[in-house]
Amino acid sequence: MKKIPDYRFQRLYPDKFLEELTKQSYSYVRSDAKYPKFFFLCGKKQDSKEMTNRLWVKEFYKKHDNSIICIFAENLWEKESKIQELDLLTYESFLAEASDAILLFVESYGTACELGAFTIKDNLAKKIVVFNDSSYKNENSFLTEGPIKKIKNSNPENVIYSDLNAIFSKF
Structure with a gap:
């Protein structure tokens, strides 16, 4: 009988996440190596027609500080969601743990839930x-x-x- 792997204990971070981080980090390799900071951005769901607060932050850092890499969970979750043993709450906890900062815009029921879930852990609440x-x-x-x-x-x-609704209207 083939044993079903338990991904929660075999690896800490999902493949897609690690691939994306690796791809991003190669652009920063120099002799005076400066490692990027990872910001996990949480907010309302992205709509293709609307500029959201998360997208404003991502675009700001892309333009003004390329040492900050902004992460959207849904961009990485698409591939990992096929793993039945992995739930979205555990997955986002992985992202939060790996990130240097969590920028959370309370704009929906989902982000209110994320705020509650992340603040349970003191190490996450601090960032x-x-x-x-x-x-x-x-x-x-x-x-x-x-x-x-x-x-x-x-x-x-x-x-x-x-x-x-107007947090970045000055930019």
Whole structure:
């Protein structure tokens, strides 16, 4: 009887993710090697017609600082989702662990769930920069009193309130 491999314990990061990181890192090889930083960007689902906050951030770093590589989970998940043993929550936890920073725009139910899931782990909570709509700043809600408060208690500057529909309108 053939044993089904348990990917959760055999490898820490999915193949597609490692391939993408390897491909990106070769562009930075020099004698004065400077290693790239990986930013995991979380926000509402990408629509081909709309410029989202995540896309603005990615384009900004592409133009102004090529030592930052922005990662979108859905771009890497397409291939890995075929592995039945791997669920999206575990997969995104891999990405979060491997990233230097997590920039999370609270724009949907999914991103609210990601915020809650990631802040459970103290090591991930410390590297989250959360962007929340200013209309929720004084809201008495689970997100404000739970995950956002946890981030604010350790790094107040990592909680940013703004009009999420116009956050990059000045650029």
